[in-house]
Amino acid sequence: MSTGALEGLRVLEIGTLIAGPFAGRLLGDQGADVVKIEAPDRPDPLRTWGQAHEAGRGFFWTVHARNKRCVTLDLRQPRGQEMFLQLVAGADVVVESFRPGTLERWGLGYDVLSDVNPGLVLARVSGYGQTGPLAAQPGYASVAEARAGLRFVTGFPGQAPVRMALSIGDSLAGMFACQGILTALVARARTGQGQVVDAALTDSCLAVTESMVPDYSRAGLVRQPSGTRLDAIAPSNSYETADGTFVIIAANQDTLFRRLCGAMDRPELADDERYATHTARAKHQDELDALIGAWAKALPPEDVVARCSAAGVVVGPVATVAEVVTDEQFLARDMLVPHHDLGVGADVLGPGVTPQLSATPGSVRWAGPPRPGTHNAEVYGELLGLTADDLTELAEQGVV
Incomplete structure (x- = not known):
């Protein structure tokens, strides 16, 4: 039985936190084989994020890392870079969420990756994108939402701008990155060539501002916060x-x-x-x-x-x-599904897969693996032919 429309698509995910890994999650939900690479000495901080904790775990990771195989690899070491390039040779997509220039400093820029695999799609998710005067600056969703004008129109007139209690900018960037990846794969089917997908948090936030920009351009109108309603849209x-x-x-x-x-x-x-x-x-x-x-x-x-x-x-x-968790509509559409979290030994409820495809539906196959390197033996044995002794030696060297 098919695990989804993207079954057979191999994705390497590097980088941490929300936006890039969210793109990886969306691809994994639809059946892609997503291999998440974490540094041996610096696991993804998202493993401990979330407002509720149990057994030292936050449940953001349970859902966000679902359907991913997790390995460790130090991309700063020459041996780690060599192994990464071997993985790239057999991959379709790499999703990275480092600050622009990081891969280049490691000798792993797109020129190097595409020499190994000309059809590779490299999705680069960052605060400000790969170009422009702010490209090298770190960026979080909160600042991206503010810079793109989303924060200014939140809250009530005369009060300080507020945020949603969610990182909307990260989710938007992850979705636009996923859209870009799929678009690039369609183009590759015609040309045989890969390309870079450049997804910025700021761009993603600006893209959903409705008529704010044209209203200002033609009428000088600066949209204001309007509390619980949209001004001029009534009721x-x-x-x-x-x-x-x-x-x-x-x-x-x-x-x-x-x-x-x-x-x-x-x-x-x-x-x-x-x-x-x-x-x-x-x-x-x-x-x-x-x-x-x-x-x-x-x-x-x-x-x-x-x-x-x-x-x-x-x-x-x-x-x-x-x-929400008892909503008959969400339940009828399988949008509330259990994730069996091995870290706590119990099912954890989380959102289901969207969008829903009629012929090749996606699925939640497993929760985020509980420890870094969970799939080292499986992935490196399957893709690189490494033995248990090889992996022991690499672990002693701090490479995995």
């Missing part, structure tokens, strides 16, 4: 219900707004000149939110959701993770 907001929890109601199209008015037993609002059109609602957004807010506040959340759903209005609860 689309979070509304408190009778028990103090919130629901999202999005009825900013004229047809949807008319349906919402019916669900609220206020059909006359749909023909009120202040609310009848998208443009009019934008001008009267505050009073419209007050009307809808008063209606929602008088009802329990399940009633708000039921009435809106029955009327064909876009609606949904603002869920905590405790509610």
Whole structure:
């Protein structure tokens, strides 16, 4: 049985933390053979990340390193570089997330890698990309989100910008890197040549800023933070219900707004000149939110959701993770799946595979391996023909 559409694709993942390894995870989810390389003396810090810990482990790693075979190799040593080039010769993709110039200092730039394997796709994920005046600077998602304008429009007017409690910039860069890898592989199928995929955290954040740039370019409009809503898109907001929890109601199209008015037993609002059109609602957004807010506040959340759903209005609860893990929609689509974590000897629930393919679906086959070098014997024996004695000697030298 196929393990996914990318079965047979060999990926080498080097570098640490979130964005590059997220690209590797996405490829592994769809069946690629992802070999994650960690330095023998410096394992990926993500092994201990996460807000909950058990047996010295954080659970970020459990999900983020799933479907990967983990080996150790010191790319700073000549013998380690030699072994890496041997692995590159049989690989399709290398994903790296070092600061630009690091591979070149080690003598492992793309010119060297492509000499060994002309069809190789090298995905380089960094804070600012491989070019430009800031290329050599270290970069994290938080700064990338800020520099690209995402942070400025978060939070409430007059208050300090806030962040989501997630590293969105890293996830965006990982997804764009994965998109670039697949695009480069399609091109390779035509030309036979590999290439470099240059994915920057800053670029990835800028790419999802909707109309912010053209609005400023043509109208000088600097989009401002707008709290729980989008300014001029009405109604689309979070509304408190009778028990103090919130629901999202999005009825900013004229047809949807008319349906919402019916669900609220206020059909006359749909023909009120202040609310009848998208443009009019934008001008009267505050009073419209007050009307809808008063209606929602008088009802329990399940009633708000039921009435809106029955009327064909876009609606949904603002869920905590405790509610997410019991969500019937996610469960029906296998988007909550167990990862058997050998480090704690138990199943750990995590997100499933997306997107879902009809003929060659991806899967979660194992959780992130509990220790660096878990697959040294398997990978180096299979790919390089090394014996147990060879690996013992290499370990004594600090190469693996």
